[in-house]
Amino acid sequence: MLKIAVGDQQAFRLIFDAYKNKVFSYANRYLKSKERAEEVVQETFLKIWLKRENLNTIENFGGYIRRIAVNLTLDLLRAIAAENKTSDLQKVEWSEQDTGTEDAIMRKDAQSYVDQLLAKLPKQQGLVYRMCHIEGMKQKEVAEILHIAPATVKVHLREALKTLRTMVGENNTIPLISFVFLGLLK
16 A cells, blocks of 8 residues: 555556456446446546555555445446436426426435335344434444444444345345435445
8 A cells, every 4th residue: 555655556556456356346236337337447446546645544445445436336326317317307398396396206205215124124223324324423423322332333334234235135226226316325
């Protein structure tokens, strides 16, 4: 990391080779497009290179690169959802008032679906997930409030996300879009 931080391209190439397939696999799983997954790989490593001066402060590089890839994938899913919504809206003429109502209904339906899934989580997992992903609290804050170890918060979040992904199912895109639409699948 120190070599990359000072601009060593060979060290960067080693990191690229070590992580490119993991980033691609993750992005391709959700985007279901080789081209878009490759775009996420390029953007991920471009961000790392552009912010290379900060790499010496990163304690968990695997987690760092995963977070970048997840965020870029979610951004792309949001963009795709927006494109699809725009193309659907172009097929039918809607008044401004109608689209506002449609957005409110979509948000309400998405929130209702998410609430139903969160209610199925074990109590502590659901609470930790809500506090971190819906209320936007940091894991450390949640740990302090709930009087549990930060590692326990991390485990609850990991297990909650794993359970939610299982419940949503990989081929069920409408519920997944609910999470993406509400910005909750991070």
